[in-house]
Amino acid sequence: MRLQELPRPECYDLALWVDPAKDRFRGEASLELEIAPGTRSIELHAVDLELGTCTARDSSGEVRVARIRPNPERETLTLVLDRPLSGSSASLDLAWEGPLRTDLRGLYLARSGKRRYAATQLEAADARRFFPCFDEPDKKARFRVRVTTPVKNQVVSNGAAVRTEKRARLKTVYFAETPKLSTYLVALVVGELEASRPVHAGSTPIRVWCVPGKKKLAGFALEVAAEVLGRLEEYFGLPYPYGKLDLLAVPDFEFGAMENAGAVTFRETLLLVDPKTITLGEKKRVAEVITHELAHMWYGDLVTMAWWDDLWLNEAFATWMAFEIVDGWKPEWKMWLDFESHRAPAFALDALENTHPIYVPVANASEATENFDVITYEKGASVVRMLESWLGPAVFRRGVRQYIRRHRERNARAADLWRALEQAAKKAVIPIVTPWLTQPGFPLVAAQRVDRAGQSHLLVEQERFFANPKVGPDARAETRPIPLVLRVRPEKGRDRIVRALVEKKREEVPLGPASDVRWVYANADESSFVRALHDGAILRALGQELRRLAPAERMGLLGHQWAGVRADRAPLADWLDLVTRLGDEPEPDVLGAAHGPLTWLTDHAVPALANEHAGRFRAWLAGIFSPAFAKAGWSPEKGETDERRQRRAVLISMLGNLAEDAAVVEGARQRIGPYLKNRASLEPNLAGPVVDLAAQHGEPALYDAYLRTMKSARTPQERTRFEMALGAFRDPALIDRTLALSLSADVPTQDVVPLLARMLGNPSARERTWEFIRERWADLSPRVSPGLASRLVSALPALQKPLYRRQVASFFATHPLPTAARALKQALERFELDADLRARVVLDLRAYLRG
Ligand SMILES: [Zn+2]
Numbered sequence: 149m150r151l152q153e154l155p156r157p158e159c160y161d162l163a164l165w166v167d168p169a170k171d172r173f174r175g176e177a178s179l180e181l182e183i184a185p186g187t188r189s190i191e192l193h194a195v196d197l198e199l200g201t202c203t204a205r206d207s208s209g210e211v212r213v214a215r216i217r218p219n220p221e222r223e224t225l226t227l228v229l230d231r232p233l234s235g236s237s238a239s240l241d242l243a244w245e246g247p248l249r250t251d252l253r254g255l256y257l258a259r260s261g262k263r264r265y266a267a268t269q270l271e272a273a274d275a276r277r278f279f280p281c282f283d284e285p286d287k288k289a290r291f292r293v294r295v296t297t298p299v300k301n302q303v304v305s306n307g308a309a310v311r312t313e314k315r316a317r318l319k320t321v322y323f324a325e326t327p328k329l330s331t332y333l334v335a336l337v338v339g340e341l342e343a344s345r346p347v348h349a350g351s352t353p354i355r356v357w358c359v360p361g362k363k364k365l366a367g368f369a370l371e372v373a374a375e376v377l378g379r380l381e382e383y384f385g386l387p388y389p390y391g392k393l394d395l396l397a398v399p400d401f402e403f404g405a406m407e408n409a410g411a412v413t414f415r416e417t418l419l420l421v422d423p424k425t426i427t428l429g430e431k432k433r434v435a436e437v438i439t440h441e442l443a444h445m446w447y448g449d450l451v452t453m454a455w456w457d458d459l460w461l462n463e464a465f466a467t468w469m470a471f472e473i474v475d476g477w478k479p480e481w482k483m484w485l486d487f488e489s490h491r492a493p494a495f496a497l498d499a500l501e502n503t504h505p506i507y508v509p510v511a512n513a514s515e516a517t518e519n520f521d522v523i524t525y526e527k528g529a530s531v532v533r534m535l536e537s538w539l540g541p542a543v544f545r546r547g548v549r550q551y552i553r554r555h556r557e558r559n560a561r562a563a564d565l566w567r568a569l570e571q572a573a574k575k576a577v578i579p580i581v582t583p584w585l586t587q588p589g590f591p592l593v594a595a596q597r598v599d600r601a602g603q604s605h606l607l608v609e610q611e612r613f614f615a616n617p618k619v620g621p622d623a624r625a626e627t628r629p630i631p632l633v634l635r636v637r638p639e640k641g642r643d644r645i646v647r648a649l650v651e652k653k654r655e656e657v658p659l660g661p662a663s664d665v666r667w668v669y670a671n672a673d674e675s676s677f678v679r680a681l682h683d684g685a686i687l688r689a690l691g692q693e694l695r696r697l698a699p700a701e702r703m704g705l706l707g708h709q710w711a712g713v714r715a716d717r718a719p720l721a722d723w724l725d726l727v728t729r730l731g732d733e734p735e736p737d738v739l740g741a742a743h744g745p746l747t748w749l750t751d752h753a754v755p756a757l758a759n760e761h762a763g764r765f766r767a768w769l770a771g772i773f774s775p776a777f778a779k780a781g782w783s784p785e786k787g788e789t790d791e792r793r794q795r796r797a798v799l800i801s802m803l804g805n806l807a808e809d810a811a812v813v814e815g816a817r818q819r820i821g822p823y824l825k826n827r828a829s830l831e832p833n834l835a836g837p838v839v840d841l842a843a844q845h846g847e848p849a850l851y852d853a854y855l856r857t858m859k860s861a862r863t864p865q866e867r868t869r870f871e872m873a874l875g876a877f878r879d880p881a882l883i884d885r886t887l888a889l890s891l892s893a894d895v896p897t898q899d900v901v902p903l904l905a906r907m908l909g910n911p912s913a914r915e916r917t918w919e920f921i922r923e924r925w926a927d928l929s930p931r932v933s934p935g936l937a938s939r940l941v942s943a944l945p946a947l948q949k950p951l952y953r954r955q956v957a958s959f960f961a962t963h964p965l966p967t968a969a970r971a972l973k974q975a976l977e978r979f980e981l982d983a984d985l986r987a988r989v990v991l992d993l994r995a996y997l998r999g
Pocket residue numbers: 407440441444462463466
């Protein structure tokens with residue numbers, strides 16, 4: 149499916165006529181090409197574009213294009229020339245017209261109220277829907293862009309605007325020529341926009357662009373960008389490569405953000421912020437996403453993967469880097485705890501039989517799109533982090549710098565990075581890292597303490613971890629080199645960190661004199677991507693001194709033990725015992741690590757219990773968390789720390805959603821009215837749980853109030869919060885209203901899938917939502933963009949029942965979603981795993997509650 153090595157573009161001169169008020173746009177391009185002598189035909193990508201005149205030219209003059217042959221499966225056109233081209237360079241002039249798309253890719257229409265915008269999203273392979281091009285990441289070229297549009301519009305592209313010509317009601321904006329870029333990194337946004345005043349990071353001017361009226365929300369993004377740009381320059385040892393930096397909030401946007409060189413596009417929620425009402429979680433996420441995109445300016449944009457099979461390296465690296473850089477800037481934010489929660493879904497997905505290795509061969513564009521998942525991002529980042537920890541930060545950075553310098557403005561493969569790291573480390577990296585990339589899944593490390601002749605050892609046994617207990621021993625029998633980091637708690641003094649490279653199925657790691665080893669934790673700081681299950685004796689010791697573990701380890705321990713329960717490798721009672729120790733847990737993220745599994749139990753297992761036992765489960769939860777909430781109260785004390793504020797929010801969610809604590813539910817209901825009138829009436833971190841809880845118990849009048857608040861929201865976060873809460877109501881009539889709304893212009897395309905996923909999570913709405921998806925698919929499917937399709941499919945196992953599993957399988961067999969093919973297999977597997985687990989866990993839960 150690949151294009152030939154030659155012709156290869158050197159430069160694209162693009163003239164575009166874009167008026168977002170119109171449904172079509174047009175363009176003219178002049179391409180400078182390097183060619184093989186004797187070239188008779190030129191194949192280039194184009195989808196849904198209507199080509200007008202095109203001519204080629206070589207040193208002996210013009211060459212007519214005799215005919216244009218479409219190759220629909222390859223998404224290309226072949227221009228067959230009248231005579232062979234001579235020499236090694238040629239030029240090609242093309243004119244075309246295309247639709248302003250409505251599916252969030254290519255050059256597409258984004259609406260904000262009555263205003264219309266044209267914006268691009270070209271990754272993975274949608275530049276071909278914008279202009280005819282050689283749409284592969286290693287066909288890098290320079291771009292000279294000029295855009296003609298009505299004078300009221302602003303135009304932003306990768307290069308700085310260097311000149312504007314006005315003629316009557318139109319203007320043409322000329323942009324500076326870019327350095328060499330892959331086609332997927334080209335950007336254009338056209339429409340009525342306003343820009344912040346530039347701030348500077350060194351000599352780089354940084355601006356935020358947004359729809360009119362929202363400029364006042366740009367301050368935080370500018371602060372983050374200026375701060376982290378300097379830190380990234382320092383890390384890479386190279387100045388920012390693209391001259392100016394524009395950050396654009398696009399009112400309808402498929403992904404979180406996109407790293408177009410010099411013109412990064414974002415969802416509004418991830419860029420525009422009111423510091424007075426934002427929650428700390430939202431703020432950290434904004435900082436993380438901005439940093440992720442800016443890390444790509446070097447890692448991805450300046451040095452680009454040669455082909456989509458190495459996409460993971462771009463994303464894994466940028467993901468890891470964002471946490472690293474933001475943590476360096478704001479250590480008090482404890483970013484690595486967020487990382488721990490972000491990677492929980494990667495562990496869950498990677499425990500399935502239908503997971504995939506980080507590295508997968510990619511044949512075409514939809515396979516490339518399919519790879520934008522938690523394996524690529526979060527597992528990939530975990531492997532990068534493991535490698536950094538094993539090599540040491542200074543060595544790792546030296547290797548990365550070398551790699552970036554060596555390949556800048558060109559393309560590279562993962563192997564080039566390993567080579568650079570090996571040179572920096574003066575040891576072999578490839579044998580360690582390769583199994584992590586090419587083998588799917590991850591190890592289960594069973595840890596057992598063995599004392600012998602006065603010395604203590606940790607006996608570790610590895611096998612591949614599967615969520616499904618029925619997977620046979622052959623599939624599990626797999627080893628890989630694990631850079632393992634152990635925390636040893638001595639009888640006296642400070643903890644010791646022991647490092648070991650575990651390569652065999654069974655290995656013993658020496659821990660020192662037995663008399664001085666109180667306990668050991670097998671994944672210190674959660675630095676390895678493994679599940680660690682400790683033997684009973686260690687587990688009891690860890691439970692008794694839970695707070696002596698680092699917060700990330702407490703999160704890890706809860707995650708590992710729960711995974712053990714799912715896989716039938718650890719008793720539920722042990723996990724529940726750990727939860728009983730969380731009443732005085734100070735870290736909101738640790739409570740968060742228990743929240744997910746507790747939600748699963750509440751949703752899947754508790755409904756199968758008799759009322760009496762369900763009541764006991766809720767009382768058990770309330771018994772653990774009510775005292776902490778009683779102490780914390782609804783209102784913060786003066787000068788209260790961020791942790792305490794966030795912890796209060798998690799406690800409200802635990803008690804209100806899971807324990808159905810009447811007082812907490814009533815507290816939320818009392819507070820929603822005042823909050824709708826005055827946003828300052830609630831501590832910002834409580835907005836999420838209060839808005840959500842009130843909706844769950846809300847009447848039609850409250851629904852109407854949410855709808856009004858959503859439409860007149862003052863910040864993007866507020867808009868999303870109320871929009872998503874529309875999916876939390878339980879009244880069937882209100883559920884139907886929200887479903888109908890998902891087909892209307894009131895819900896932007898970007899939010900349709902998240903809203904439906906939210907409704908599938910709502911026990912009162914899920915079955916009706918599934919019916920709606922099937923019945924209204926013809927209207928709905930154009931609003932399920934390719935990049936979000938897998939998210940919709942992944943939310944379906946919430947339907948639980950075998951009947952729905954069959955329906956899901958047959959529905960998508962006849963209504964295929966190519967970018968969610970793998971997600972569908974995973975969803976079907978999860979339906980079954982959940983059913984098995986429900987059957988097992990209900991018995992154990994009943995026994996525990998009786999005990
Ligand atoms: Zn990225």
